Each structure stands twice: as structure tokens, then as C-alpha cells.
Amino acid sequence: MEKILEVNDLELSFHTFAGEVKAIRGVNFDLHKGETLAIVGESGSGKSVTTKAIMRLLPESSSEFKNGQILFNGKDLTKLTDKEMQKIRGKDISMIFQDPMTSLNPTMTIGNQIMEPILKHRKVSKAEARKVVIDLLRLVGMPKPEARIKQYPHQFSGGQRQRIVIAIALACNPQILIADEPTTALDVTIQAQILELMKDLQKKIDTSIIFITHDLGVVANVADRVAVMYGGKIVEIGTVDEIFYNPQHPYTWGLLSSMPSLDTEVEKLYAIPGTPPDLLYPPKGDAFALRSDYAMKIDLEEAPPFFKVSDTHSAATWLLHPDAPKVEPPLAIVERMKKFPGSRYYEGTEGGTY
Amino acid sequence: MAKFITRRVIYMFITFFLIATATFFLMKALPGSPISSASKLSPTQLAIVEAKYGLDQPIPVQYAKYMLNLAQGDLGNSFQFKNASVTDLIIDRLGPSMILGTQGLVLGVTLGILLGMIAALRQNTIWDYGSTFVAIIGISIPSFVFATFLQYWFAVKLELFPVALWKDGWMSSVLPSIALAMGPLATASRFIRTEMVEVLNSDYITLAKSKGANGFEVAFKHAFRNALIPLVTVLGPLAAGLLTGSLVIEQIFAIPGIGEQFVKSIMANDFSIIMGTTLFFSAFLIVVIFLVDVLYGIIDPRIRLSGGKD
Numbered sequence: 001m002e003k004i005l006e007v008n009d010l011e012l013s014f015h016t017f018a019g020e021v022k023a024i025r026g027v028n029f030d031l032h033k034g035e036t037l038a039i040v041g042e043s044g045s046g047k048s049v050t051t052k053a054i055m056r057l058l059p060e061s062s063s064e065f066k067n068g069q070i071l072f073n074g075k076d077l078t079k080l081t082d083k084e085m086q087k088i089r090g091k092d093i094s095m096i097f098q099d100p101m102t103s104l105n106p107t108m109t110i111g112n113q114i115m116e117p118i119l120k121h122r123k124v125s126k127a128e129a130r131k132v133v134i135d136l137l138r139l140v141g142m143p144k145p146e147a148r149i150k151q152y153p154h155q156f157s158g159g160q161r162q163r164i165v166i167a168i169a170l171a172c173n174p175q176i177l178i179a180d181e182p183t184t185a186l187d188v189t190i191q192a193q194i195l196e197l198m199k200d201l202q203k204k205i206d207t208s209i210i211f212i213t214h215d216l217g218v219v220a221n222v223a224d225r226v227a228v229m230y231g232g233k234i235v236e237i238g239t240v241d242e243i244f245y246n247p248q249h250p251y252t253w254g255l256l257s258s259m260p261s262l263d264t265e266v267e268k269l270y271a272i273p274g275t276p277p278d279l280l281y282p283p284k285g286d287a288f289a290l291r292s293d294y295a296m297k298i299d300l301e302e303a304p305p306f307f308k309v310s311d312t313h314s315a316a317t318w319l320l321h322p323d324a325p326k327v328e329p330p331l332a333i334v335e336r337m338k339k340f341p342g343s344r345y346y347e348g349t350e351g352g353t354y
Numbered sequence: 355m356a357k358f359i360t361r362r363v364i365y366m367f368i369t370f371f372l373i374a375t376a377t378f379f380l381m382k383a384l385p386g387s388p389i390s391s392a393s394k395l396s397p398t399q400l401a402i403v404e405a406k407y408g409l410d411q412p413i414p415v416q417y418a419k420y421m422l423n424l425a426q427g428d429l430g431n432s433f434q435f436k437n438a439s440v441t442d443l444i445i446d447r448l449g450p451s452m453i454l455g456t457q458g459l460v461l462g463v464t465l466g467i468l469l470g471m472i473a474a475l476r477q478n479t480i481w482d483y484g485s486t487f488v489a490i491i492g493i494s495i496p497s498f499v500f501a502t503f504l505q506y507w508f509a510v511k512l513e514l515f516p517v518a519l520w521k522d523g524w525m526s527s528v529l530p531s532i533a534l535a536m537g538p539l540a541t542a543s544r545f546i547r548t549e550m551v552e553v554l555n556s557d558y559i560t561l562a563k564s565k566g567a568n569g570f571e572v573a574f575k576h577a578f579r580n581a582l583i584p585l586v587t588v589l590g591p592l593a594a595g596l597l598t599g600s601l602v603i604e605q606i607f608a609i610p611g612i613g614e615q616f617v618k619s620i621m622a623n624d625f626s627i628i629m630g631t632t633l634f635f636s637a638f639l640i641v642v643i644f645l646v647d648v649l650y651g652i653i654d655p656r657i658r659l660s661g662g663k664d
């Protein structure tokens with residue numbers, strides 16, 4: 001598959017009064033054409049910062065690229081000037097934000113807000129742009145678009161506003177669409193509608209999506225591949241099935257165990273103990289070691305490299321080192337692994353390899 | 355909108371009526387009368403004069419008469435200025451005050467917005483600190499102190515403008531306008547800076563940037579209008595501040611304005627002019643506040659003014 005975006009060894013810091021916060025500490029991933037990559041992780045894991053870095057939307061005064069590249073069609077986005085970046089934003093890469101209640105300008109009609117990127121990036125007249133806007137609104141399922149383009153954001157509901165934000169993001173048929181927790185601020189029924197809409201749209205227009213969320217249910221629903229982030233690093237990356245049914249990193253185990261599920265009988269939901277690391281003083285070894293039941297001595301001393309599990313799946317944990325002791329994952333995870341061909345617990349007929 | 359305006363106009367008349375009533379009775383409650391100071395008059399003469407002006411009648415009758423005249427647009431005649439009609443006197447004096455007030459407000463608010471924008475867009479730089487400094491000066495130094503400084507430096511030392519003379523046309527209005535502008539300038543620049551900083555950090559500005567908008571578009575197309583909303587709210591009180599501020603400034607620069615006349619009339623117990631000027635100031639304020647409300651709705655679509663329901 002064709003790579004459309006390549007993030008290599010990305011390191012980014014924020015300069016604060018307290019000191020340098022290393023928000024992203026070496027992130028690597030590729031985005032292929034037409035796929036949906038979900039980035040999951042808890043608050044502060046660096047998932048939003050990573051995507052804002054791709055869009056170069058972080059404040060220039062306080063953030064700094066320390067290392068690495070973001071290659072988009074061969075261009076390194078970290079090296080572009082602000083002017084060059086403005087030509088890419090909204091045209092080639094666009095973004096959907098978390099809270100539709102605050103992400104639209106309250107004093108501008110929604111028609112004008114959707115029209116803005118069209119007039120900016122495409123060579124069309126205002127009348128043509130207006131037609132595009134109406135088509136876009138119809139595409140995202142807004143009834144009576146002709147009448148509604150003259151209205152202001154406060155005249156729309158939350159779900160409708162998110163549809164408008166999506167219409168803005170799609171205005172120039174972007175190659176990459178970044179969705180930063182697009183359903184977090186919506187109630188559950190509207191969440192489902194918006195997810196349905198996004199899946200539907202991806203089929204209609206050929207775009208790659210980076211989907212940020214902390215909701216694993218949403219991930220299972222929309223993603224092709226999943227990257228799990230923790231403490232400013234990706235700790236595990238693979239296809240949806242690999243992450244859900246053959247997870248290797250103790251953090252992924254923790255995440256999956258803390259997801260409520262219909263087929264477990266346990267009454268108390270699992271919670272990962274402890275708090276995320278303070279990235280003002282990032283830990284030396286595996287950032288998750290202090291919260292992990294499976295930590296080894298080396299986890300505290302040296303950060304683990306990526307170990308390949310399959311061609312599409314790799315995880316950064318010392319547990320995958322040939323010399324590491326074999327550990328038993330939590331019970332819920334073993335249950336999951338039993339369903340995955342290729343896992344050592346597989347109970348199917350094809351037989352596990354371990 | 356039409357319904358809103360009709361309703362507001364009715365309210366405006368009620369407000370005006372209440373102000374007129376309150377001022378009338380408060381004034382009557384003051385000791386002394388325009389004539390009592392003229393001790394040379396014999397009791398007979400005094401009675402004749404009082405009868406002429408209707409001051410011998412009971413206060414409710416005087417009130418009813420005054421209000422009836424007021425309804426017909428007649429503000430009565432002055433006691434001290436040889437019986438000239440109050441309306442004429444106010445109109446005579448209105449020009450200079452209006453020129454000063456408008457120039458002061460426009461200059462102050464425009465410069466204030468400019469300073470505030472610069473401060474917000476160049477946050478935590480020398481520009482920002484400079485703008486804060488100007489605002490602090492503007493707020494903490496009373497306009498009459500500032501006026502004296504202006505007179506000393508630009509009129510006495512540099513001889514660029516007249517010290518206190520209303521005869522050189524526009525040149526005479528420069529220093530007093532600047533003195534008047536300092537307050538609004540400081541207020542406007544602080545309001546705009548605070549609001550711009552907040553607006554620039556809002557989600558819809560990030561969205562505007564993510565559409566590919568450049569710095570200019572972000573600041574003026576998206577942020578400015580939203581940052582204006584709180585400033586519009588204080589425009590009414592600001593205009594009021596200019597009116598009261600101009601009383602002192604007109605004294606300092608010897609400007610034959612309405613404020614100066616007002617002060618003189620109070621000294622002389624000139625009932626009809628006090629009433630007339632107060633009513634004029636009130637009417638002016640009521641209209642300004644009304645205009646501000648309309649402006650508010652134009653800037654912020656969430657406050658589109660309807661008569662309760664759409």
C-alpha cells in the first residue's frame with residue numbers, strides 16, 4: 001500500500017515555566033492511502049499533540065521540534081514555513097475537533113465558514129463555492145442546506161455542528177483527515193450517527209483518516225490499524241485484530257482489561273493503578289514500568305526497542321525479548337487471545353504457533 | 355427587530371419621564387431659588403417676579419405645567435441669561451461639547467482597539483508591555499491632570515496649540531479631545547487585549563487555522579468581531595464618562611460647552627437650565643445605550659434582538 005504520511009523519530013518539547021516538557025519522545029508510524037489509523041491512549045499520552053504537530057497547530061513560541069521528520073508526499077512538514085503550511089492545511093490535511101460546541105465561530109454564518117477553505121484553496125467563484133457548500137452539507141446529512149447556510153452556529157444542535165465541522169474538513173477533499181476525538185463531546189446516539197457518517201464518507205471519498213480517541217469501542221468500530229500511545233511514545237502498533245486479540249504490551253493489556261465488556265462476569269471493572277508519568281522528568285526505561293505488574297529490572301533501566309510480532313504488528317516491551325521469561329497475561333486477555341490465530345493461546349483448529 | 359425597537363422606544367420614553375420627574379422634585383428640594391440671591395428686590399418686586407415665572411404656585415402645579423411644556427418640546431426660559439429660551443441656549447453650547455465628545459470617543463476607542471490588538475497579537479513582548487503601560491497611565495491619571503500636562507507641554511512650552519481659547523477652530527479642540535480620549539483609550543485597549551488573547555486561544559480559531567487561514571485572516575476575520583463584543587457593552591458607560599468628564603475639561607480649556615454652562619447654572623440656581631441640561635444629558639445617554647444594544651445584536655448573532663420571540 002502507498003504510504004501517504006511517514007512520521008519518523010518525532011520528538012517534540014514544550015517550554016514551560018517549570019521546564020522542558022518532552023511531550024513526544026520518538027514517535028514512528030506510517031499512514032497508508034485510504035486506511036484509518038486509530039491512535040489510542042489516556043489523557044496526556046501525546047496523541048493530540050502528535051496530530052497537532054502534523055498540522056503544525058502548536059504555538060510556535062512554546063513548542064519545539066527536537067528531532068525527526070513528518071514526511072507528507074515526500075515533504076518534511078516540520079521544515080515548512082508558515083506560509084507553505086497554510087497551503088497544506090485545510091486542503092491536503094484537515095482536522096475535525098473534539099468539541100463541536102466551541103469549534104465554530106459564533107459570529108459567522110456556517111455557509112461562510114464552510115466556504116472559507118473552498119475559496120482559499122480552490123479557484124472557484126463565490127457562486128460555485130456556494131453550490132459546493134450545499135452539496136457538502138447534503139453529503140454530511142444536513143436537511144434543507146439551502147436555508148441553513150445563512151444560519152449561525154447557535155442555531156444548530158451539537159450533532160449538527162459536528163456535521164458542519166466535518167463538512168468544513170472535507171471541503172477540499174483532503175488526502176488526510178485528522179479526527180481528534182470527534183465523538184467524545186457528543187451523547188451516545190449522536191456518537192453512533194457521527195461514526196456511521198465518517199465510515200460512510202470514507203467509502204465515498206478516498207481519504208486516509210487518523211482517528212484519535214480513548215474509547216476502544218470506537219476504535220474497534222472504525223479503525224484498520226491501531227497505535228497505542230503512552231508517555232509520549234507509541235508502545236504497540238498493529239491491525240485492529242492484532243491489538244484487540246493478540247496484544248503484547250502490558251499497557252495494552254491494561255487498556256483492554258479496563259474496557260467494559262458484555263461477556264465477562266467480573267463485577268468490578270479493572271483500572272490501571274497509578275498515574276501517567278510526568279513528562280517534565282520522563283522515566284529512563286519503559287514509561288509504563290512503574291504501573292505494570294509485569295515490569296522487569298531492565299524496564300527501569302533501558303527503554304525497550306520495538307519487537308516485531310508480525311509484519312504489521314510490533315510492540316515496545318522487553319517481554320518480547322528472546323531472553324525474557326514467559327509471563328501469563330491477565331485472564332481477560334488470555335480469553336481474547338484464544339480467538340486469535342497466531343497467538344500462543346489459540347484454541348482454533350489451525351493451531352497456535354508457540 | 356421592529357418589535358424590539360418599538361418596545362425599546364416606549365421604555366426609553368418611560369425612562370426619560372422618570373428622570374424628568376425625579377430631577378424636578380430633587381431640584382425643588384434644594385434650598386434657595388434663582389431669585390432669592392438677588393436681595394436687592396423688595397418683597398413686592400419679588401412677588402411680581404415669582405408670579406411671572408410661576409414660582410408662587412404649589413410645586414405639583416409647577417410640575418404639571420413643566421411637564422406639559424416639556425411634552426410640547428418647550429424647556430422654558432433661563433433665569434440668568436436674560437430670558438433666553440433654554441433650548442436655544444443648549445443648542446448654542448452643544449456644538450463644542452459634541453465636537454470634543456465625538457473626537458475624544460472616536461480617537462480613544464480607535465487607538466485603544468489598535469493598542470489592544472497589537473498587545474494581544476504580540477503577547478508578552480515589548481509591544482504588549484508598552485500598551486499596558488499606556489493603559490495604566492490612562493486609567494490612573496485623572497483627565498484634568500492630564501489636561502494640565504498637555505497644556506503645559508504642547509501649549510505653553512511648544513506653543514503648538516492654544517492654551518485655553520475656543521477661537522482657533524479645530525486647533526482649539528485638539529488638546530481637550532486628547533485629554534478626553536485617555537480614559538476610553540485605556541479601557542478599550544485593556545478590554546480588547548484581554549478578549550483577543552482569550553479568543554485567539556479558542557477552539558474556533560484553531561479550526562480557522564486548520565482551514566489554512568493566515569495570521570491576518572485569523573486576527574481580523576475571525577477573532578476581531580468576537581473580541582469586540584465585551585467592548586461594545588462598555589461603550590455606553592464610556593460615552594457617559596466622556597459627558598461627565600467633559601464638565602471638568604471644558605472648565606480647564608475654557609470651552610463654551612454645555613458642561614461649563616451646566617456648572618454655572620447650578621451655581622446660580624437656574625432651575626430651567628439645570629432641568630434642560632440634565633434632560634438633554636439623559637436623553638443623550640438613553641439614545642446611546644439604545645444604539646449600543648442595537649450594535650450588540652449586529653455584532654453578535656446570538657443576541658439578535660427580537661420582541662421576545664422570533
